[in-house]
Amino acid sequence: MSTISLHDTHNHDSHDDHGHHKETFLTKYVFSQDHKMIAKQFLITGIIMAVIAMGLSILFRLQLAWPEKSFPILETFLGSWAEGGRIKPDFYLALVTIHGTIMVFFVLTAGLSGTFSNLLIPLQIGARDMASPFLNMLSYWFFFGACVIMMSSFFIQTGPASAGWTIYPPLSALPTAIKGSALGMTLWLISMIMFVASSLMGGINYVSTVLNMRTKGMDLWKMPLTIWAFFLTAILGVLSFPVLVAGVVLLIFDRSFGTSFYLSDIVMGTQVLPNEGGSPILWQHLFWFLGHPEVYIVIMPALGISSEVISVNSRKPIFGYHAMIYSLIGITVLSFIVWGHHMFVTGMNPLLGGVFMITTLIIAVPSAVKTFNYLATLWRGNIRFTPAMLFAIGLVSFFISGGLTGIFLGNASLDINLHDTYFVVAHFHLVMGSAAIFGMLAGVYHWYPKMFGRMMSSKLGYLHFWLTFISAYLVFFPLHFLGLDGVPRRYYAFTEFEFMQKWLTVNVFVTWAAIIGALAQVAFLWNFFYSIFKGKKAPQNPWEANTLEWTTPVEHIHGNWPGEIPTVYRWPYDYSKPGSDVDFIPQTVPFSQTMTSNMPHDFEGNTEAERIQREWEAKNPVAPEQ
Amino acid sequence: MSLRKFISNKTIAALAVILTVFASTSAFAQAAGAAAETVAKPIDMGPVYKTVIFYTMAFLLVCLFVAIIGKALKVYELTREAQDQPKGINWNTVNGVLFALFLIVGLYGVYWEYTVHGKMILPEAASEHGKKIDQMFNITLIITTIVFIATHIILFVFAYIYRSTGKRKAYYYPHNNALERIWTIVPALVLTVLVLMGFLTWRSIFYKIEDPNNKPINIEITSSQFAWAIRYPGADGIVGLKNYKLINSINALGIDFKDKNTLDDQTADEMVIPVNKPVRLILTSKDVLHSFYMPHFRIQLNTVPGMTSYFEFTPTITTEEMKAKTNDPKFAYLFLCAKICGEGHYKMQKEVRVVSQAEYEAWVKKQGTYLTDDLRKEFNLPVAAAPAAVAPADSVAKDTSAVKTNQLALKK
DSSP: OGGGTOOOOOOOGGGGGGGGOOOOHIIIIISOOOHHHHHHHHHHHHHHHHHHHHHHHHHHHHHHHOTTOOOHHHHHHHGGGGGGGOOOHHHHHHHHHHHHHIIIIIIIIIIIIIHHHHHHHHHHHTOSSOSOHHHHHHHHHHHHHHHHHHHHGGGSTTOSOOSTTTTOTTTTTOTTTOGGGTHHHHHHHHHHHHHHHHHHHHHHHHHHHHHHOOOTTOOGGGSOHHHHHHHHHHHHHHHHHHHHHHHHHHHHHHHHSOOOSSOOSOEETTEEOOOOSOOHHHHHHHHHHHHHHHHHHHHHHHHHHHHHHHHHHHTSOOTTHHHHHHHHHHHHHHGGGOGGGGOTTTTOOHHHHHHHHHHHHHHHHHHHHHHHHHHHHHTTOOBOOOHHHHHHHHHHHHHHHHHHHHHHHTSHHHHHHHTTBHHHHHHHIIIIIIHHHHHHHHHHHHHHHHHHSEEOOHHHHHHHHHHHHHHHHHHHHHHHHHHHTTOBSSOSOSOSOGGGGGGHHHHHHHHHHHHHHHHHHHHHHHHHHHHHHHSEEOOSSTTOOOSGGGGSOSSOOTTSOSSSOOOOOSOTTOBSOTTOSSSBOOTTSOGGGOTTTOOGGGGTTOHHHHHHHHHHHHHSOOOOOO | OHHHHHHHHHHHHHHHHHHHHHHHHHHHHHHHHHHHHHHOSSOOOHHHHHOHHHHHHHHHHHHHHHHHHHHHHHHHHHHHHHTTOOOSOOHHHHHHHHHHHHHHHHHHHHHHHHHHGGGGSOOSOSBHHHHHHHHHHHHHHHHHHHHHHHHHHHHHHHHHHTBOOSSOOOOOOOOOHHHHHHHHHHHHHHHHHHHHHHHHHHHHHHSOOOOTTSOOEEEEEEEETTEEEEEEOTTTTOOOOBOGGGOOSSOTTOBOTTSGGGTTOEEESSEEEETTSOEEEEEEESSSOEEEEEGGGTEEEEEBTTBBEEEEEOBOSOHHHHHHHHTOTTOOEEEEEOSOOSTTGGGOEEEEEEEOHHHHHHHHHHOOBSOOHHHHHHTTOOTTOOSSOOOOHHHHHHHHHTTOOSSOBOOO
16 A cells, blocks of 8 residues: 555644634633534533433323323423323323424434534544534534524423424414414424524534545545444435425414415314415425435434444444445435335325335335344454443344334335324334434443543443333333224323223333333433543543544544644454454554555555565465464 | 352352342331331321322432442452452443343243234224235234344344453454345345335225226215214215315305205214225315324325315224124224324224114114205205205216226315
């Protein structure tokens, strides 16, 4: 390889003045433009939102388990929304709506991509910061604003938006249809516009950073899978989020300016509305054109993180690096043409149903490839069960369990009877909820030393993992069977229907499991916040990983590397390479230093390097590998 | 010798841990108990279990318990370190074994779920197309269950077998094109089969060729917050026109009685349909989106304001037969709302009865018409006219049959 002998002659002088900024509290912790600080801001905001959304889910789980019981404490906190200690039906719908919105957008999109793209893209590709640090800061503050506005809707008279997280009009357009569609929905829409602005600024930044700012030697095919995943996720977001804004703006017009994009032929009670010519189906097309890529925006970073974590902790190269990337690309492309599978039974032309069924089931192929590659990576590994590794294995398990039920729902004919039932709830909570959150937690445990310079307690991590893993399955597995019995989702109580009575005991069980799962998060929260201040000091490379972020000093410095940015010579997965006496070879180690372990394919057809290697081998006969 | 020492050390340490924990918790419990006794003599625990304080204290107790175990473990490990002994607890082994245990317990759990909860699901499909759906569901279920079990066994067994022992080096195995080709092509083939089956079934459900000798019964369903309205076509077999602009307090559906086909349209409180006769549902909505969901027949289609959708099906099992099959004398078919529509979403239901042709005919005769005297006044119709307003006969039926394609179409 020609770069072996070349020295890095890039001029990095322009970065020298980085250390001389005068940092105030405000510029360091609040309006920070440093990608590492912004990542932490995203993470902690994401964690707070996750705790809130989880709390909301416990509230409605209480209602489902004990629909007849009263909980006076609820009235204390919720006031008129829980008169007599019982949650009201419209507030129940607000709870599920806001739970879904927060989890999907604020936790699993901003909390996940925002945290790890910001932290890892510059660190793993070898850049001093994002392409536009200012835009990056703006992205966080727009996100923060979106969170505040969304939460503020809990403090208004008519309550938060309550038309489901997909806010299908006309329900979401007509304040007379449900209380939450008054001011609460307006706030939801404003919050969402800010959120999309935030994720667009983030996405543009991620894409341009990955494309333009890679260090010397870091060609696209030497990037860690995390970066590939973040990169493709950002592309997905940039292309699909604007469509949501378009939809949202039209909805705002319908709500406030009397247009009829989504409304037609509606009579509320006996009041005939003047709207004519619109179609509620249009909203669904616009929403799901974002909405489906959105689920991949949620899961792809998690898959990227787990690829890295599984490889590091199995002490093995990720199996099928290229196949992993091609399947990510496949998922990215296909995810744009599958949105209709959310709409099989909306009454859209059945011809479309057939088409979308085909594209949907095709997307299962790259997903299957990824799963098998994870399994092959574990095979004959030397697995270290760090908490991150446990969560990554948990992700694989959830991804399989939830992915397989997608084959039922992606099949238009089967979807007829499963659509909008608890089967769907179980499906997406496993494949996108649990799997993505496990990916996020794996990332937190794995890169915590990089973020805070300290280690988290691994024992509390084990406790956290096992309680969460088991309770997630106990919560979501039984829900499939409710769906197969035809129990629809978003039902306030199962008391009105004879055939649902038999599921009440299951609901009690599921609620207890959910409560245990929620309490298990206390182990994480304690571990996380306690370790920031009191955790064990982290070594530079605690997991013995190959990627570039572990070559930076433990103390954060603006610009990441004190001297020159290291040059990259090899792919990031040289773990347990035969002939090497250590089981990991960082990306910054040139092949000239690892003559004993070089393999023919390392040289990518560079004949000069191959010749040097052959000459060296002739001179140093290798002792046979035992 | 060293092994024995190792074991005895370990057991002693473990015992110590357990003892400390028990001592502290029981001490805590005693103290709490004593406090409780002095305060309140009659020990009715009912109200206590209802207080938030009780659960908060219980949780704090658990936290304390965890903290004590954590500390004990730390002490144990530090002692071993100080004595220059190998690490006391190999967490790789612990987690590996836990994964293996999880696999075994989990497999049993899945078996239990399939057999216990699996028996509580919907009974067999009561419609022609539903049988096809069920068949395909079963095939999909078998395939996915096999994959589910196999991959999980592989995942957790690998986690157990290949846990780090500190003695082994991992096997450098970056790729194998043959393997990757296999696990791209095999899922692709299986999915192709499923897609083809799904596609053909889907077509057979939504693209029906009408048999002129076996015309379906038209039934119109209108959803509103939070009720269903059912309209039978009357003697002419045609559900007449309606217009949302005509909706008022006496004309809840906005039926346009200038259309002669509406004059004999009948109301119904429940949906009664004859067995083995095709039924064509005309689905509309008055206000927001709802979803017409009839789970026993494997039917679901959203009702959309401003748009009419159609679903044709043939019921195959009468209610009485289903009562016998499910061994449930109270069994009843129903339809309900499956799309979030407001605060009464969880209440929208109507009963469905599948009966013999004779029973159906007897029942349908008894149903009243939508046309009332008030409406006659409003539409300037003769008030005393005979209700059986001239069976408009087949000529009209043929005219409208062109519109009655089985494809969904915008009403406009």
